[in-house]
Amino acid sequence: MTRPSLFAYRGQSSGRSDLVLGICAFIGFIGIWTLISHFEVVPQRFLPLPWKVLSALYYMLVERNFSEDIWISVARVWSAFLLSVVMAIPIGMWMSNYRIVGTLIEPIVDFIRYLPVPALVPLLIIWFGIGEASKIAVLWMGTFFQLVLLIADDTKRVPREFIEIGYTLGAKPRQITQDIVLRAMAPSMVDNLRITLGWCWTWIIVAEIVAANSGIGHVIWAARRFVKTPEVMAGILTVGIIGLATDQAIRLLHRRYFRYL
Amino acid sequence: MNQETPFLRVAGVSKIFEAEGHGHERIQVIDHVSMDLTAGEFAVYLGPSGCGKTTLMRIVGGLETASGGDVVLAGRKVTGPDRQKGMVFQAYTSFPWLTVLENIRFGTKYRNDIDTAQKDEIARHYLDLVGLTEFADFYVNRISGGMRQRVAIARTLAAGADILLMDEPFGALDAQTREFLQDQLLEINRVEKKAVIFVTHDVEEAVFLADRIFMFSARPATIIEVIKVADHIPGERHMDIKETEAFFHLRNHVRDVMRDQARATEEKLERALRPEDGGE
Ligand SMILES: Nc1ncnc2c1ncn2[C@@H]1O[C@H](COP(=O)(O)OP(=O)(O)OP(=O)(O)O)[C@@H](O)[C@H]1O
Ligand SMILES: [Mg+2]
Numbered sequence: 001m002t003r004p005s006l007f008a009y010r011g012q013s014s015g016r017s018d019l020v021l022g023i024c025a026f027i028g029f030i031g032i033w034t035l036i037s038h039f040e041v042v043p044q045r046f047l048p049l050p051w052k053v054l055s056a057l058y059y060m061l062v063e064r065n066f067s068e069d070i071w072i073s074v075a076r077v078w079s080a081f082l083l084s085v086v087m088a089i090p091i092g093m094w095m096s097n098y099r100i101v102g103t104l105i106e107p108i109v110d111f112i113r114y115l116p117v118p119a120l121v122p123l124l125i126i127w128f129g130i131g132e133a134s135k136i137a138v139l140w141m142g143t144f145f146q147l148v149l150l151i152a153d154d155t156k157r158v159p160r161e162f163i164e165i166g167y168t169l170g171a172k173p174r175q176i177t178q179d180i181v182l183r184a185m186a187p188s189m190v191d192n193l194r195i196t197l198g199w200c201w202t203w204i205i206v207a208e209i210v211a212a213n214s215g216i217g218h219v220i221w222a223a224r225r226f227v228k229t230p231e232v233m234a235g236i237l238t239v240g241i242i243g244l245a246t247d248q249a250i251r252l253l254h255r256r257y258f259r260y261l
Numbered sequence: 262m263n264q265e266t267p268f269l270r271v272a273g274v275s276k277i278f279e280a281e282g283h284g285h286e287r288i289q290v291i292d293h294v295s296m297d298l299t300a301g302e303f304a305v306y307l308g309p310s311g312c313g314k315t316t317l318m319r320i321v322g323g324l325e326t327a328s329g330g331d332v333v334l335a336g337r338k339v340t341g342p343d344r345q346k347g348m349v350f351q352a353y354t355s356f357p358w359l360t361v362l363e364n365i366r367f368g369t370k371y372r373n374d375i376d377t378a379q380k381d382e383i384a385r386h387y388l389d390l391v392g393l394t395e396f397a398d399f400y401v402n403r404i405s406g407g408m409r410q411r412v413a414i415a416r417t418l419a420a421g422a423d424i425l426l427m428d429e430p431f432g433a434l435d436a437q438t439r440e441f442l443q444d445q446l447l448e449i450n451r452v453e454k455k456a457v458i459f460v461t462h463d464v465e466e467a468v469f470l471a472d473r474i475f476m477f478s479a480r481p482a483t484i485i486e487v488i489k490v491a492d493h494i495p496g497e498r499h500m501d502i503k504e505t506e507a508f509f510h511l512r513n514h515v516r517d518v519m520r521d522q523a524r525a526t527e528e529k530l531e532r533a534l535r536p537e538d539g540g541e
Contacts, residue, residue, distance in 0.1 A: 161350050168344065
């Protein structure tokens with residue numbers, strides 16, 4: 001008899017059973033939450049019933065124009081994310097392709113990378129005010145310096161032989177970058193972009209809580225003031241859903257586009 | 262091309278690596294090596310591990326610069342890598358994001374001497390030549406290591422290289438696949454008639470493939486013996502010759518020379534490790 005692969009060490013995964021298990025775990029989670037809240041193990045003031053959260057979300061969407069806040073947050077996240085990406089890809093690649101760029105930039109990047117982003121928020125507000133620019137700046141600070149190192153790493157991991165083969169096939173450096181290096185590093189790069197996009201959602205909420213009069217973070221913070229726990233949780237839930245949906249969408253594209261893996 | 266100048270001329274090539282680290286170490290890897298190759302000739306480099314075969318081949322390919330001496334290929338001095346000098350490495354270098362046929366087609370990508378239709382035709386031609394027709398649409402990580410090396414060879418040929426530089430291309434393969442590919446390589450080159458430099462550790466492989474075997478000393482590499490295989494094993498090259506008396510003799514001779522070199526290396530190493538009881 002073969003052991004079910006679920007319990008085997010590094011057993012093969014099967015899409016169907018993984019999905020079923022995932023759904024079961026999720027239902028179990030909701031069940032436990034319901035029980036704790038229903039029997040007031042934790043007062044409902046702090047942990048409302050799941051459907052109260054959903055109805056709060058419905059109310060917010062219908063009565064409070066919450067969808068506009070969602071769009072504002074999404075727009076902020078994506079513009080900052082794209083800015084980070086557009087800068088990090090070429091700079092990261094230069095860092096590992098040209099030693100001079102790498103040795104000049106790496107110490108600075110390493111230093112800034114370890115600065116806690118929340119601590120930078122006040123400074124960024126002083127510099128950029130409380131308009132859109134400061135939100136973008138916070139997200140950019142929180143992601144660019146991580147991403148640029150990840151990209152540099154992805155570039156470095158392209159086998160040197162690939163590049164040498166490129167030269168012996170008559171490619172110019174620009175063509176090697178475009179046709180070989182970028183293609184070779186694409187799968188791991190897309191993974192890193194996906195993870196970076198997740199961080200953006202962390203930092204946007206921080207930025208919107210500290211200084212904003214719109215966006216999901218602002219809504220959460222405003223609800224907190226009146227201890228509207230269901231609304232706070234509805235806001236958090238929204239971030240979770242958007243995050244999960246984008247993550248899955250990118251994974252799907254990853255599987256579709258990198259079929260050879 | 263001038264009649265007197267050979268197709269490939271390696272003239273007094275030396276290589277010294279400046280090793281970074283504690284102290285400034287200079288490692289001489291190649292010591293004034295000279296050799297000529299005629300067009301269509303199959304040369305095999307044989308030598309102890311770490312003697313500098315790869316380095317010399319990379320210098321010929323323009324991927325490494327010599328510290329001294331010159332390499333002249335078809336009348337032009339080698340200054341860098343280009344389409345004229347095709348490389349096949351031991352590591353698999355076919356691109357995983359392309360299929361077998363697309364990989365071979367990639368060899369023609371940067372050619373501007375032919376048009377698109379010709380590129381497709383050439384890719385098909387070499388696909389067939391290396392016997393991978395049925396695997397045209399497979400991604401290369403779905404095929405065996407031996408097939409991947411055939412893809413790499415076909416890609417190099419599709420690029421229209423004048424000389425093939427092969428660094429232990431079959432080194433990672435099992436014995437059967439290896440024998441099969443050796444035979445196939447000769448078969449292909451009977452059609453292509455390219456000059457080849459083929460690096461190997463394997464004495465049998467060397468004797469079977471080579472027109473001429475260049476045997477190298479331990480580091481720094483110098484040529485200690487050159488063997489023209491046709492002088493010892495006459496006639497067409499086929500799998501069967503591996504069973505002949507002549508093949509045996511030559512193989513044993515080559516093996517003895519290589520063993521002496523290996524022993525010399527060993528002794529040198531030992532002396533280096535025990536400097537107190539009488540070093541140099
Ligand atoms: N970039 C480099 N910097 C310093 N030393 C190097 C460099 N490349 C190679 N060497 C040294 O040069 C020597 C020869 O290397 P090479 O790879 O040419 O040997 P080889 O004959 O191909 O060995 P093998 O049979 O193991 O493949 C080795 O001792 C190696 O350590
Ligand atoms: Mg080598």
